[in-house]
Amino acid sequence: MKIFADYHTHTIYSDGKGTIEENVKAAIAKNLEIIGISDHGYKHMGFGVKHHLFEKMRYEVDLLSEKYPQIKIMLGVECNILDDRGNIDIDDKILKYFDYLMAGYHFGSAPTKWVRGIRNHFNNYVRTFNKFEKDYNTRALVNAMKNNDIFILTHPGDKGEVDIMEVAEASIETNTLLEINAHHKNLTIDQLLKIKTLDVKYVLGSDSHTPENVGNFDLAIQRALEAEIDFSRIYNARR
Ligand SMILES: [Zn+2]
Numbered sequence: 001m002k003i004f005a006d007y008h009t010h011t012i013y014s015d016g017k018g019t020i021e022e023n024v025k026a027a028i029a030k031n032l033e034i035i036g037i038s039d040h041g042y043k044h045m046g047f048g049v050k051h052h053l054f055e056k057m058r059y060e061v062d063l064l065s066e067k068y069p070q071i072k073i074m075l076g077v078e079c080n081i082l083d084d085r086g087n088i089d090i091d092d093k094i095l096k097y098f099d100y101l102m103a104g105y106h107f108g109s110a111p112t113k114w115v116r117g118i119r120n121h122f123n124n125y126v127r128t129f130n131k132f133e134k135d136y137n138t139r140a141l142v143n144a145m146k147n148n149d150i151f152i153l154t155h156p157g158d159k160g161e162v163d164i165m166e167v168a169e170a171s172i173e174t175n176t177l178l179e180i181n182a183h184h185k186n187l188t189i190d191q192l193l194k195i196k197t198l199d200v201k202y203v204l205g206s207d208s209h210t211p212e213n214v215g216n217f218d219l220a221i222q223r224a225l226e227a228e229i230d231f232s233r234i235y236n237a238r239r
């Protein structure tokens with residue numbers, strides 16, 4: 001089995017340690033056929049890419065594509081899911097720069113409605129079991145997939161509990177890949193087992209924050225193996 005693409009890598013444009021070129025070189029060294037650069041959406045208060053820098057990233061990716069024709073370099077973004085209506089931090093000014101969109105829930109994202117949003121972040125952070133937050137988190141992920149053209153839903157259920165069956169059903173309906181993330185614990189083995197009978201499509205992501213970890217899927221592969229996920233369901237794997 002070969003994993004031929006890594007769509008989830010971060011660079012110094014957000015909280016990664018390497019440049020785009022360093023991630024590309026690392027991907028070539030690991031014989032990947034496709035490398036995706038996918039830094040954090042601009043509404044992440046800690047390390048979102050500054051809105052005006054996406055244009056520069058696009059330019060850099062295009063230059064590097066000419067320099068390294070042996071690999072396909074794509075520009076994505078890991079948008080923040082901002083509320084339970086499924087709003088994400090993308091707009092028409094920047095949408096044109098990306099080859100694909102990913103979206104995930106992150107603590108540091110700026111809520112669209114401050115009181116409700118901060119309460120959601122806080123309750124998720126302290127991990128109080130709270131059915132209201134679980135429902136809110138689930139609606140957030142489901143509506144994000146329904147209201148946006150998202151290629152990959154990153155680490156579903158990380159940092160905020162969700163009803164994974166509902167999320168999985170919405171992913172099928174909207175043709176969205178659910179990520180098995182090598183850097184975070186989700187999808188967990190438990191989650192994978194729960195949705196195993198559904199026709200879900202997965203993708204493995206390194207979520208690398210250093211060039212060395214580009215193409216490092218070890219922990220994700222382990223969980224996929226343990227849950228006995230059929231590899232034909234994994235978008236970036238082939239025999
Ligand atoms: Zn993330």
Ligand SMILES: [Zn+2]
Pocket residue numbers: 008010078154207
């Ligand atoms: Zn990430």
